[in-house]
Amino acid sequence: MLKKVALITGAGRGIGKALALRLAKDGFNVVINDINKNDAQKVAEEIKRLGGKSLAIVADVSKKDEVYGMVTEVVQEFDRLDVMISNAGIAHVRKIHDITSEELEKMFQINVFGVFYCLQAASEQMMRQGGGKIINAASVAGRRGAANLSHYSGTKFAVVGFTQAAAQELAPHGITVNAYCPGIVDTDMWKEIDRGFGYYLNLKEGEAMEDSIRKKVSLGRAETPKDIEGIVSYLASDESDYMTGQSIVIDGGMVFP
Numbered sequence: 090m091l092k093k094v095a096l097i098t099g100a101g102r103g104i105g106k107a108l109a110l111r112l113a114k115d116g117f118n119v120v121i122n123d124i125n126k127n128d129a130q131k132v133a134e135e136i137k138r139l140g141g142k143s144l145a146i147v148a149d150v151s152k153k154d155e156v157y158g159m160v161t162e163v164v165q166e167f168d169r170l171d172v173m174i175s176n177a178g179i180a181h182v183r184k185i186h187d188i189t190s191e192e193l194e195k196m197f198q199i200n201v202f203g204v205f206y207c208l209q210a211a212s213e214q215m216m217r218q219g220g221g222k223i224i225n226a227a228s229v230a231g232r233r234g235a236a237n238l239s240h241y242s243g244t245k246f247a248v249v250g251f252t253q254a255a256a257q258e259l260a261p262h263g264i265t266v267n268a269y270c271p272g273i274v275d276t277d278m279w280k281e282i283d284r285g286f287g288y289y290l291n292l293k294e295g296e297a298m299e300d301s302i303r304k305k306v307s308l309g310r311a312e313t314p315k316d317i318e319g320i321v322s323y324l325a326s327d328e329s330d331y332m333t334g335q336s337i338v339i340d341g342g343m344v345f346p
């Protein structure tokens with residue numbers, strides 16, 4: 090049987106890497122994108138060692154031509170693209186008046202423009218094939234504003250918004266569009282966020298993360314990339330065919346005192 094093909098951006102580490110390994114186990118041929126060549130290649134090699142087919146593609150999702158080039162390369166190699174997971178993103182703790190124009194621009198270039206270019210390029214290919222699934226990385230910060238992460242939060246609200254709009258527009262083409270909204274996931278990204286909060290609140294490494302978990306996460310522990318893979322595996326599978334336009338929160342029951 091023909092294997093389905095998934096392309097995952099920012100899959101060299103963290104959540105994207107976990108999703109790549111899970112979809113490989115689910116039986117997909119998985120294409121690993123990242124700006125970090127070494128990380129992308131290592132994940133692709135790991136999938137091949139597990140018996141799957143994989144390919145690493147270095148591309149910056151904030152560059153439209155690189156995103157289109159990446160989708161073309163996927164189709165040249167595997168003839169199709171069934172699942173596009175726009176996972177690549179950056180975060181940055183900054184108070185509103187400390188955010189420079191360059192920082193604001195970079196945040197939107199990667200987290201919004203990057204996800205949008207992937208949506209455009211992947212859906213064009215999927216329309217030619219008669220369908221597909223697009224899955225975007227949003228965040229709890231895209232469902233509720235997060236102080237000191239305002240520009241990040243704004244990008245994730247944008248992702249939730251165009252996930253809903255694109256779902257309506259692309260439904261007649263057999264394409265579903267959904268998003269996942271994690272909470273506090275123990276990856277390099279949260280290490281960076283922890284350092285950022287630590288700087289403003291004068292806390293030692295790890296303390297901001299611990300404090301946020303204690304105050305906000307009902308299940309009382311940090312989320313791991315593994316906690317997210319089940320829902321994304323479902324969104325990538327035929328079982329989710331009737332679900333579209335949803336941004337699903339998976340955050341250990343976060344409350345905001």
Ligand SMILES: NC(=O)c1ccc[n+]([C@@H]2O[C@H](COP(=O)([O-])OP(=O)(O)OC[C@H]3O[C@@H](n4cnc5c(N)ncnc54)[C@H](O)[C@@H]3O)[C@@H](O)[C@H]2O)c1
Pocket residue numbers: 098099100101102103104105122123124125128148149150151176177178179180199203226227228229270271272273274275276277278279
């Ligand atoms: N970690 C969390 O707590 C958390 C919570 C909610 C949402 N998210 C979202 O989940 C996604 C993955 O987060 P993570 O924690 O694994 O982050 P991470 O920083 O650990 O990994 C992100 C990966 O994306 C790559 N990347 C960055 N810019 C890129 C670009 N322009 N083009 C291609 N690749 C690029 C990086 O090289 C890195 O490998 C992000 O969109 C993030 O906003 C994370």
